[in-house]
Amino acid sequence: MRRSPESGARTAEPALEPLLVELARAGRGGGHVPDADASAVIPARFRRTVPLALPELVEQQVVRHFTHLAQLNYSVDTGFYPLGSCTMKYNPKVNDRAAALAGFADLHPLQPEADTQGALRLIWELERLLAGITGMAEISLQPAAGAHAEFTSLLMFKAFHAGRGEGARRRRIIVPNSAHGTNSSSAALCGYVVTTVPSDPRGNVDLAALRAALGDDVAGMMLTNPNTLGLFEEHLEAVMAAVHGCGGLMYGDGANMNALLGIARPGDLGFDVLHLNLHKTFSTPHGAGGPGAGPVCATPALAPYLPVPRVIRSEEGRFRLDSQRPQSVGRVRAGHGNFGVLVRAYTYIRQLGEEGLRATGEDAVLAANYLLSRLRPTFDVAFDRPCMHELVLTLAAQKSAGASALDVAKALIDEGFHPPTVYFPLSVPEAMMIEPTETEPKETLDAFADALLRIAALVRTDPAAVRAAPLSAPLARLDEVRAARNPALTWERASS
Amino acid sequence: MLAAVGVRTVDELLEVIPPHARRPSLDAPAGLSELEVAAEVVALASQDRPAGNGPFFLGAGSYRRYIPAAVPALAARSEFLTAYTPYQPEVSQGTLQAIWEYQSLIAELLAMEVANSSLYDGSTAVAEAAMLAARVTGRSRVVVSASVHPEHRAVLATYAKGPDLDVVEVADEAALLLAAPGAACLITQNPAFRGDIVDLRALAEAAHAAGALAIASVDPIACAVLEPPGACGVDVAIGDGQGLGIPLSFGGPSVGIMAVRADLVRQLPGRIVGATRDARGVRGFVNTLQTREQHIRREKATSNICTNEAVYAIHAAVYLSLLGPRGLAAVAARSALTAHRAAARLASIPGCAVTNAGPFLWEFTLRLPRAAAAVRDAVLAFGIVAGHPLTGDDPNELLVACTELTTDADIDALADALTRVLA
Ligand SMILES: Cc1ncc(COP(=O)(O)O)c(C=O)c1O
Numbered sequence: 001m002r003r004s005p006e007s008g009a010r011t012a013e014p015a016l017e018p019l020l021v022e023l024a025r026a027g028r029g030g031g032h033v034p035d036a037d038a039s040a041v042i043p044a045r046f047r048r049t050v051p052l053a054l055p056e057l058v059e060q061q062v063v064r065h066f067t068h069l070a071q072l073n074y075s076v077d078t079g080f081y082p083l084g085s086c087t088m089k090y091n092p093k094v095n096d097r098a099a100a101l102a103g104f105a106d107l108h109p110l111q112p113e114a115d116t117q118g119a120l121r122l123i124w125e126l127e128r129l130l131a132g133i134t135g136m137a138e139i140s141l142q143p144a145a146g147a148h149a150e151f152t153s154l155l156m157f158k159a160f161h162a163g164r165g166e167g168a169r170r171r172r173i174i175v176p177n178s179a180h181g182t183n184s185s186s187a188a189l190c191g192y193v194v195t196t197v198p199s200d201p202r203g204n205v206d207l208a209a210l211r212a213a214l215g216d217d218v219a220g221m222m223l224t225n226p227n228t229l230g231l232f233e234e235h236l237e238a239v240m241a242a243v244h245g246c247g248g249l250m251y252g253d254g255a256n257m258n259a260l261l262g263i264a265r266p267g268d269l270g271f272d273v274l275h276l277n278l279h280k281t282f283s284t285p286h287g288a289g290g291p292g293a294g295p296v297c298a299t300p301a302l303a304p305y306l307p308v309p310r311v312i313r314s315e316e317g318r319f320r321l322d323s324q325r326p327q328s329v330g331r332v333r334a335g336h337g338n339f340g341v342l343v344r345a346y347t348y349i350r351q352l353g354e355e356g357l358r359a360t361g362e363d364a365v366l367a368a369n370y371l372l373s374r375l376r377p378t379f380d381v382a383f384d385r386p387c388m389h390e391l392v393l394t395l396a397a398q399k400s401a402g403a404s405a406l407d408v409a410k411a412l413i414d415e416g417f418h419p420p421t422v423y424f425p426l427s428v429p430e431a432m433m434i435e436p437t438e439t440e441p442k443e444t445l446d447a448f449a450d451a452l453l454r455i456a457a458l459v460r461t462d463p464a465a466v467r468a469a470p471l472s473a474p475l476a477r478l479d480e481v482r483a484a485r486n487p488a489l490t491w492e493r494a495s496s
Numbered sequence: 497m498l499a500a501v502g503v504r505t506v507d508e509l510l511e512v513i514p515p516h517a518r519r520p521s522l523d524a525p526a527g528l529s530e531l532e533v534a535a536e537v538v539a540l541a542s543q544d545r546p547a548g549n550g551p552f553f554l555g556a557g558s559y560r561r562y563i564p565a566a567v568p569a570l571a572a573r574s575e576f577l578t579a580y581t582p583y584q585p586e587v588s589q590g591t592l593q594a595i596w597e598y599q600s601l602i603a604e605l606l607a608m609e610v611a612n613s614s615l616y617d618g619s620t621a622v623a624e625a626a627m628l629a630a631r632v633t634g635r636s637r638v639v640v641s642a643s644v645h646p647e648h649r650a651v652l653a654t655y656a657k658g659p660d661l662d663v664v665e666v667a668d669e670a671a672l673l674l675a676a677p678g679a680a681c682l683i684t685q686n687p688a689f690r691g692d693i694v695d696l697r698a699l700a701e702a703a704h705a706a707g708a709l710a711i712a713s714v715d716p717i718a719c720a721v722l723e724p725p726g727a728c729g730v731d732v733a734i735g736d737g738q739g740l741g742i743p744l745s746f747g748g749p750s751v752g753i754m755a756v757r758a759d760l761v762r763q764l765p766g767r768i769v770g771a772t773r774d775a776r777g778v779r780g781f782v783n784t785l786q787t788r789e790q791h792i793r794r795e796k797a798t799s800n801i802c803t804n805e806a807v808y809a810i811h812a813a814v815y816l817s818l819l820g821p822r823g824l825a826a827v828a829a830r831s832a833l834t835a836h837r838a839a840a841r842l843a844s845i846p847g848c849a850v851t852n853a854g855p856f857l858w859e860f861t862l863r864l865p866r867a868a869a870a871v872r873d874a875v876l877a878f879g880i881v882a883g884h885p886l887t888g889d890d891p892n893e894l895l896v897a898c899t900e901l902t903t904d905a906d907i908d909a910l911a912d913a914l915t916r917v918l919a
Contacts (some may be wrong), residue, residue: 011779012779013778014776015778016779019593019597020600028820029819033826033900034826036825036829036830037825037829038828038833041835041836042722042855043693046723046855047721047723048720048721048723048724049723050726052720052824053821054820056821056822059564059818062814066594066813066814067573069589070570070573070575070590071575072587072588072589072590072593073575073576073579073591074584074587075574075575075577075578076578077577083580086580091578094530098534101538102546102548103542103543103546104544104745106743107546107547107745108558108744108881110554110556110884112872114876115876115881117544118543118544119544121540129524132523132524144616144749144805145616145802145803146802148616148620150800154658155654180802181797181802182790184790184794184795185794185796185797186800189799232513236514262519262520263510263518264513264520265520268516268517285807286580286803287806288576288577288580288582288595288807289579289580289595289767289806290749290804290808291749291804329657330654331619331651331654332620332651333616333617333619333651334557334648334747335558335746335747335748336746338748338749339747339748340748343537347537350525350528350537351527351533352527353528354523354524354527358519365506365510366497369509370497370500370501372501373501373502386512409584413584418584419583419584424791473586473587475774475776475778475780476775476776476778478585478772478774478775478780478782479774482773483770483771483784484784484785487761488771489603489610490599492603
């Protein structure tokens with residue numbers, strides 16, 4: 001991916017693309033808005049006195065710069081991106097077009113309700129669709145991502161227990177050792193003490209350890225199901241009974257909901273509160289790291305604690321915002337959540353419909369099991385049983401042979417693929433977590449499996465070659481230690 | 497594929513699921529073709545009245561601004577839009593350099609030393625800043641001025657229930673400064689929710705004298721013409737970046753800004769991109785200082801944030817590079833000049849007065865002779881969105897905003913409509 005250097009750009013060091021500041025020249029740019037000077041209306045003591053040294057560029061330079069940068073990225077639209085726990089499915093373009101409609105994109109969050117009936121209706125309808133998909137009673141679409149939803153849900157737990165006079169006593173949250181890091185940190189942020197429980201030899205929560213950890217000081221348990229090993233909890237009913245039996249609540253981390261679409265509903269399985277990641281299951285693009293949206297779904301018993309405002313529909317079919325919920329935990333975000341993400345999810349669900357949703361869940365599970373069948377003869381599987389939507393390999397043997405999970409991941413880049421998630425879950429040594437999603441044809445899955453098998457063979461014969469990867473990416477491996485030891489976080493410090 | 501897996505149906509893979517819960521009905525309607533779903537969302541969207549349909553004076557934290565054509569054309573390219581968190585830096589340099597440049601642009605604009613790669617929005621940034629201050633000072637009392645957006649204060653109050661912070665709301669800037677002793681931080685907003693320009697130097701002095709952190713939620717575009725937080729001694733600058741080339745979108749997504757003094761960098765929540773070299777000595781970028789983050793530190797992380805608003809940080813980076821210092825100052829100045837013309841014109845309507853106590857920037861409070869909500873609704877019948885009716889002590893106050901898109905014809909139309917409605 002070499003390109004001719006920008007004429008005149010003075011990069012301080014070899015680089016793929018100059019920095020904006022390296023491209024800039026004083027006096028360039030302008031023309032987007034008419035010039036104006038506000039000195040007449042801003043008293044001198046409040047005016048900016050420090051220089052505003054933003055780079056000065058003409059539009060063509062800005063366009064080439066960001067186009068070049070875009071071309072350095074691997075993305076779902078350029079290739080297979082089996083990043084485990086992230087559900088990197090293809091995102092239909094009609095979703096983006098819907099979000100860009102003037103009636104949605106050019107709508108102010110504080111416009112009078114009479115002018116926002118379409119948007120409020122979309123929120124209301126999406127809540128109903130998600131209630132049907134999850135089997136939960138009521139939903140708030142306010143949280144901006146999964147972690148935000150976890151925090152919101154745990155505040156609801158707190159309020160629920162406080163309402164029964166048990167707030168002070170119930171101070172602990174149970175989190176399995178395979179859980180995502182956000183679970184523990186959300187619980188800590190909520191003031192809870194985290195008790196970690198191990199997995200059993202089949203990748204389930206260790207029931208004996210769970211029972212030993214439970215007590216009347218437990219506020220609840222956070223359970224990802226299917227868990228981050230891609231496995232459905234075999235003792236789900238026993239886990240539910242144990243936690244509920246001591247007065248605790250069950251929180252479902254629904255980041256892996258893609259596996260259950262049309263196959264099982266968390267509400268039917270006994271969860272009290274569940275979050276979804278619309279940016280995963282419901283195909284809103286991941287945006288290079290965000291935005292997302294993390295709906296919180298509650299049973300009737302927990303619904304009074306959902307954040308405000310709620311959208312309600314009157315007898316006449318008008319929609320309005322309701323903040324009169326005395327038991328609510330309060331507001332968790334300004335406005336109405338990440339509305340643009342909600343529009344995309346709504347469009348996606350309406351296009352799939354009941355049968356399409358079920359086919360999505362089934363195809364996601366089938367794709368992962370197909371990859372498992374192709375990889376199992378060669379790689380060690382963390383827990384060897386049918387998986388749901390993703391599979392976790394343990395590359396400890398490859399590591400002993402001279403190439404770690406990270407090395408294998410980098411070698412996949414040279415094979416033309418985005419690497420899977422590695423070193424997560426933390427409970428699996430040399431973990432490689434592969435989530436193919438339902439949107440890839442068999443040919444892609446085969447090509448990916450073939451590549452991994454070729455790399456495994458190379459590990460046996462020439463592990464040094466695997467350690468040298470990637471050779472074909474825009475950059476070779478980056479020095480992360482250098483980045484952390486001598487942080488260069490802005491261009492002020494970049495050349496020092 | 498089924499044969500390779502060794503099953504005849506997918507159901508055989510699902511036997512682990514409790515039978516009573518298997519294959520539920522979802523109560524979802526039948527699927528639609530793209531053509532049909534496109535028509536359906538157009539029908540829904542047409543029940544809304546877009547902000548651009550007529551004169552528009554509603555701000556209150558979200559602003560209808562001009563978005564240069566190149567912003568979405570670049571920032572919404574699918575190589576950015578359909579990638580995720582840059583876990584594999586070798587194939588994510590586009591995201592990483594763009595975000596690093598966003599951090600640099602924000603640091604420069606706010607005159608702060610470092611910025612993170614984004615938070616959810618301006619409201620959660622207030623809460624994250626308060627929690628940062630509590631960690632740094634070991635104190636739990638958070639004092640916030642009524643200058644801060646009421647929805648942001650509401651979010652702060654909700655978050656405070658988690659780490660058990662003691663949030664004290666004070667009515668004005670004078671009370672804020674007096675409340676510093678024993679506080680973890682003082683939080684204000686500039687321009688204030690009511691549009692006033694706030695003295696951030698006084699904030700920093702009072703906070704520092706009491707060992708508290710000075711936190712300012714700022715409008716990034718206002719920083720082009722007002723003394724930026726870093727030049728006033730502010731420790732943590734936050735804000736919402738919606739104005740930086742991001743559509744209103746009914747309030748989200750946008751980008752939450754956070755920038756701090758260099759010595760607070762290890763307390764920052766969220767991802768941070770740093771520059772480094774690759775194995776061949778070529779400059780590159782990686783996520784760095786990750787030992788602050790949830791995927792490594794779990795319950796000891798500085799925040800639980802994982803997914804953030806990266807693609808909107810990229811929008812902001814493109815916007816700022818297109819406008820440059822002159823263009824950005826022009827956006828701010830044009831908004832301010834127009835607002836001052838509007839204020840003078842509206843204050844000349846019998847019974848109306850501008851009630852800001854001191855200088856304002858591009859938003860002001862107009863006291864009407866009648867309840868603002870009713871007047872707003874009556875003016876709406878003329879196709880004009882007059883502003884935001886305030887819900888404080890005085891129900892007759894309307895918060896009126898202008899941006900670089902507001903024209904003199906818009907002001908005339910609002911003045912005429914108000915005159916007629918109030919006659
Ligand atoms: C299992 C699991 N839980 C929670 C999260 C957190 O979600 P988010 O990144 O949207 O905050 C993630 C994803 O990142 C996840 O994979």
